[in-house]
Amino acid sequence: MLILECPNCGVMADETELSAGGEAHLKRFGPGSSDEEFEGYLFHRANPKGVHFERWRHANGCGKWFHAARCTNTLEVFATYTAQTSTVPDTVIAAIKAKRPDWSHET
Amino acid sequence: MRRYSAFAIAREAARYHQGWERAWASPEPKRAYDVIIVGAGGHGLATAFYLGKNFGITNVAVIEKGWLGGGNTGRNTTIIRSNYLQDPSAAIYEKARSLYETMSQDLNYNVMFSPRGVLMLAQTEHEVRGYTRTAHANALQGVKTEFVGPERVKEIVPIINIDGPRYPVLGALWQARAGTARHDAVAWGYARACSDMGMDIIQKCEVTGVNTENGAVTGVETTRGTIGCKKLGVVVAGHSSVLAEMAGFRLPMESVALQALVSEPIKPCMDCVVMANTVHGYMSQSDKGEMVIGGGTDGYNNYTQRGSFHHIEETVRALVETFPMISRLKMLRQWGGIVDVTGDRSPIISKAPVEGMFFNCGWGTGGFKAIPGSGWGFAELMARGYSPLTAEFGLNRFREGRFIDESVAAGVAH
Numbered sequence: 001m002l003i004l005e006c007p008n009c010g011v012m013a014d015e016t017e018l019s020a021g022g023e024a025h026l027k028r029f030g031p032g033s034s035d036e037e038f039e040g041y042l043f044h045r046a047n048p049k050g051v052h053f054e055r056w057r058h059a060n061g062c063g064k065w066f067h068a069a070r071c072t073n074t075l076e077v078f079a080t081y082t083a084q085t086s087t088v089p090d091t092v093i094a095a096i097k098a099k100r101p102d103w104s105h106e107t
Numbered sequence: 108m109r110r111y112s113a114f115a116i117a118r119e120a121a122r123y124h125q126g127w128e129r130a131w132a133s134p135e136p137k138r139a140y141d142v143i144i145v146g147a148g149g150h151g152l153a154t155a156f157y158l159g160k161n162f163g164i165t166n167v168a169v170i171e172k173g174w175l176g177g178g179n180t181g182r183n184t185t186i187i188r189s190n191y192l193q194d195p196s197a198a199i200y201e202k203a204r205s206l207y208e209t210m211s212q213d214l215n216y217n218v219m220f221s222p223r224g225v226l227m228l229a230q231t232e233h234e235v236r237g238y239t240r241t242a243h244a245n246a247l248q249g250v251k252t253e254f255v256g257p258e259r260v261k262e263i264v265p266i267i268n269i270d271g272p273r274y275p276v277l278g279a280l281w282q283a284r285a286g287t288a289r290h291d292a293v294a295w296g297y298a299r300a301c302s303d304m305g306m307d308i309i310q311k312c313e314v315t316g317v318n319t320e321n322g323a324v325t326g327v328e329t330t331r332g333t334i335g336c337k338k339l340g341v342v343v344a345g346h347s348s349v350l351a352e353m354a355g356f357r358l359p360m361e362s363v364a365l366q367a368l369v370s371e372p373i374k375p376c377m378d379c380v381v382m383a384n385t386v387h388g389y390m391s392q393s394d395k396g397e398m399v400i401g402g403g404t405d406g407y408n409n410y411t412q413r414g415s416f417h418h419i420e421e422t423v424r425a426l427v428e429t430f431p432m433i434s435r436l437k438m439l440r441q442w443g444g445i446v447d448v449t450g451d452r453s454p455i456i457s458k459a460p461v462e463g464m465f466f467n468c469g470w471g472t473g474g475f476k477a478i479p480g481s482g483w484g485f486a487e488l489m490a491r492g493y494s495p496l497t498a499e500f501g502l503n504r505f506r507e508g509r510f511i512d513e514s515v516a517a518g519v520a521h
Contacts, residue, residue: 001415002407016417020407022361039506043359043450047348049410072362072408 007080009062021055023047024067025086049073051096051103053088056080069096108303110215130295131175131302136309139335140168142489143327144342145314145350147171148180149290150467150474151342152297152308153482154489159304161483162490167306168336169298170329172313176294179344182444183475184367184389184401186380188225188285190252192241193511195499196453197248202496203480207288210479216296218288219394224379225285226263228429229254230274231385238280252282266376266432274386274428287380287391293478317354323462324354340465340489345410345445347455347468356460358468359450359505363404365472366414368423368441370433372396386425387418390433398433400426404446404472414443446471451510456485456497465489466502 002015011017023045029037046052052072057065065083069092070076078099079092093105109115109128119126142158144151147169158164171177187207189200206213207220229235238254245252257269260279269276298308309331316328317339326335341350345362372395382389387403402422405414419441427434449455449469454477456467467485470477484496499511 001417015407015415023408035506039359040357043505044357045348045359045361046352046357047361047408048352049346049349049362052408054408073410075409075411 002075002077004056004068004077005080006058006061006064007066007082008058008064011058011061013058013061017058017060019057019059021057021065024053024055025088051078051100055083108299111217130299131308133310134307136168136170136307136312136329136331136334139326140307141166141336142338142340143167143334143336144169144340145327146178146342146344147175147294147298147308147310148178148342148344149176149294149297149478150344150470150481150485151340152176152294152301153478154340154342154467154485155301155306155482156297156304157483157486158490159301159306161486164490165304165306167301168309168334169301169306170309170312170314170327170334172311174310175298175308176291179444179446179474180290180294180478182367182442183290184391184399185287185290185475186225186285186382186389186391186401186473187220187288187476188282188380189250189476190225190227190241190245190280190282190285191513192244193453193513194244194248195511196513197245197250199480199484199496199500200477201248201250201480202483203477204285206479206483210288210293210296214296214300216292216299218292218296220286220288222284222286223391224263224281224283226260226379226381227280228260228276228381228383228385229278229280230276230383232277234385235277238278241280250282251284252280255279255281263379264377264381266430267381268429268431274383274425276429285380290475293475297482314350314353317350317461317464319354319461324464338463338465338489340467340485341459342467342485344468344470344474345447347447347466351459351466354459354461354464358455358466359502360447360455360469361408362410362445362447363407364409364411364414364443365402365404365446366419366441366443367399367401368419368438369393369397369399370436370438373398373436376432383425383429386422386429388422388426388429390426390430397439398436404448410445412443412445446474448472450505451512453511453513454481454500455502456481456488456494456500457502458488458492459502
């Protein structure tokens with residue numbers, strides 16, 4: 001079972017306590033943007049086989065949102081971090097690179 | 108290719124079965140083909156088959172990372188039905204269902220299509236209204252279905268508990284001509300027919316890159332060298348996003364794990380397929396006697412081909428209330444597959460942003476039933492550039508807001 005540490009309340013939460021919220025750090029586009037940008041924001045997903053940044057909610061716990069860096073191919077969790085950021089923190093990138101030296105972060 | 112027949116069995120029986128040929132060849136890849144299909148699952152092989160049969164295009168390679176039919180084709184619960192709400196869905200699934208009826212004869216390969224009927228239970232008032240609407244839509248689409256009451260459900264499936272308490276059966280959408288087929292045989296039958304037409308089926312050959320020139324596809328890099336092509340059809344289900352990334356674009360898709368399980372074999376007790384969408388479960392009995400059970404998907408992106416245990420628990424818990432007799436069944440095996448779920452839960456059968464490249468993906472949790480129809484339409488799209496069967500399933504529908512919204516219409520077990 002997938003276990004993530006909630007950075008808001010510090011609980012090691014089983015996935016039955018959590019609800020997945022999809023890809024993190026999507027750039028929002030609204031009125032005034034092009035059709036392409038809006039389509040990309042609404043539907044296009046990286047869906048990588050490997051390192052994935054994603055949103056989670058500690059639904060049956062503290063109820064708050066957070067982010068996680070996780071490998072979709074091995075279910076290895078590299079880090080969980082606050083949702084109050086629009087970019088991946090350097091500490092999280094370092095944690096991933098420590099385990100995956102060949103991995104590079106695309107923005 | 109020697110045809111399979113009762114006569115062939117007698118002939119081989121008389122000579123100790125020494126004369127059976129290999130069903131398909133295992134050739135080395137050539138340097139180039141007219142068409143390369145990536146993915147030798149049901150949809151990929153069906154595409155190759157109809158390219159040859161309907162359009163005479165036989166300089167085709169089907170390349171496969173693992174082994175033939177070893178992905179979701181070999182992992183599904185083999186349900187075939189076409190009782191969809193939206194017209195484009197009903198058209199392609201009904202085409203597929205009708206092709207399944209004659210597939211054994213067409214391929215000279217017994218796919219064991221068994222039109223045993225599919226019941227989709229209505230266990231809430233909303234589902235009663237939803238399925239009544241679907242039955243009306245199906246009548247207009249020419250798909251034979253009917254909404255039946257709880258007593259008729261009990262007649263069709265005596266082992267069912269229609270009284271609840273939590274999940275009473277209020278009725279069901281009944282498609283008598285739906286059913287099941289032997290999933291592996293579908294892949295094997297198509298592979299044998301493709302090989303017979305001179306197509307190359309190349310297994311253990313993983314695509315590692317897509318080669319393009321001036322925005323047009325020229326071939327693929329594989330673990331067995333560069334293979335050139337004029338047209339490239341990508342039919343790789345859960346790994347579609349990975350192939351799209353190789354070609355430099357994103358798809359409106361996420362890959363998640365879907366699980367199924369089978370029980371120990373028991374005597375025949377249920378001669379149709381029962382789907383219960385409210386409780387995320389569906390069940391049928393295989394010819395071996397195992398109860399084949401499918402559940403819901405996990406909520407998060409996953410490529411590991413295994414799922415979370417609590418989903419199985421939820422599925423089985425709910426099914427036990429509907430089928431009290433299965434409470435003492437032992438479960439034998441459980442497995443998972445990676446399914447590609449799109450933004451509107453309907454498939455993508457489309458030209459790609461790269462010239463000469465085509466995608467057939469996004470079948471999500473319900474691709475097996477569509478194999479022949481999908482192959483038929485995708486082959487037409489690749490050969491002619493347009494197919495009435497697939498026209499509504501283009502990638503552009505996400506930009507234009509023309510969704511085929513079966514996720515609302517059909518519930519989760521889609």
